[in-house]
Amino acid sequence: MRSVEAEALALVLEAGAVSVADVRSWADQYVISEPQPDGRILQLCTEANAASALSLLHELSEHRDIRTSTTLALRHLRRAWLAGSVSLRGAAGLLSRMANLGFTPNEEAEHQMSWFAENLALIDVKEFAPELEAKIKGEFDAFLAKYSV
Numbered sequence: 001m002r003s004v005e006a007e008a009l010a011l012v013l014e015a016g017a018v019s020v021a022d023v024r025s026w027a028d029q030y031v032i033s034e035p036q037p038d039g040r041i042l043q044l045c046t047e048a049n050a051a052s053a054l055s056l057l058h059e060l061s062e063h064r065d066i067r068t069s070t071t072l073a074l075r076h077l078r079r080a081w082l083a084g085s086v087s088l089r090g091a092a093g094l095l096s097r098m099a100n101l102g103f104t105p106n107e108e109a110e111h112q113m114s115w116f117a118e119n120l121a122l123i124d125v126k127e128f129a130p131e132l133e134a135k136i137k138g139e140f141d142a143f144l145a146k147y148s149v
Helices: 002-015 020-033 039-046 050-060 066-083 088-101 107-124 130-147
Strands: none
Touching: 002 020, 002 050, 002 066, 002 088, 020 039, 020 050, 039 050, 066 088, 066 130, 088 107, 107 130
16 A cells, blocks of 8 residues: 555655645654554655655555555545645646556546646636636536545
8 A cells, every 4th residue: 555655645746736744744654553664664754855755755656556546646636626735737737647647547537637637727827717717626626526535
């Protein structure tokens, strides 16, 4: 499970949906729960640099389950989206990256992820009327609710 969580955290850290402090908290949980934690987990506990944290997370995600990583990444994105802590551009970038790497719940969701990525980026540059922006954001909320469980 650690590798799945590490992959999900790497995806959402790159998008800005979680912080390095969130990654350190995750690593702290593992240190507390494992009798002999991996040295990379110990490094993450004190890592302050996002690039270094990403590198360690990628190393830890060597035996991942893409479907579970996808769900976890979408769960992190949903939390950040609801808290207002991820930008439209960040959410769009994450969705695009996930779709391109095959981190999708299913084929229909892959198309939706690409559509949302494009439209969230357009909302970010004020290409839509406020009513249409609200509709797209509402549909995105529903998408995240559906695929983050």
